[in-house]
Amino acid sequence: MRTTGRVLMALAAVLTTTVWAAEPAAPRRPSVEQLQPLIVNRAPQTRVDTPDRERITARRLDIVDDNGVIRMTLSGQTPAPIIDGIQYKRAFNVAGMVLYDDKGSERGGFGTADVNGGMAVLALDHPAMDAIGWRVSPDGEVRFSINQAPPLVREPKLDNRLVPGVQTPTRITLIVGSNGTPAIALNDAQDRARLRLTVTPEGYGAIEFLDAQGRVVQTLAPEADAARR
Structure with a gap:
């Protein structure tokens, strides 16, 4: 260290x-x-064929609390998400760390996702849905999202457990596109961007107002307006 x-x-x-x-x-x-x-080192060691006495080599490491509940898992293939006592399929493998609450439900984590080109991800969760998430995509796009908390819905056919994936709008999105264009979008309750802060290709700061169809209805860009006069 x-x-x-x-x-x-x-x-x-x-x-x-x-x-x-x-x-x-x-x-x-x-x-x-x-x-x-x-x-x-131009060729550092990135894999281990046999364990040695200088480090721990394992596929998975679990950290538990005083009650024996797994509160953190570090793994090259993180376990499928557990929500209110039920484990669901993960969309793709993520190598990294998963955090759990005192009931054993997944509440966040970070790692690298095994998608084409590789993707770095980080999330902190509501009880049954992502709350905030970072994503660094293979094409260079960087995205940060903040989601509204969904209602807590329980399903009698699932022993009255929480239902995951209840639809909820993303209210704030911060993005740097693969071409370097930055933007911050504020969304309405229907998950539609209605206000966007950005920088134009010419380098002028701008505030864009959008309608429900995603069309820009007004743009405030004082510096750009002055340059056109």
């Missing part, structure tokens, strides 16, 4: 004091020459 801390501090020092490599139409980045002294 101390060695890792030194590497991170060194990297932070380089990134905050360096003169960035100047490349036309390219993102700002440190040069290879600046990164070279920070490289520890």
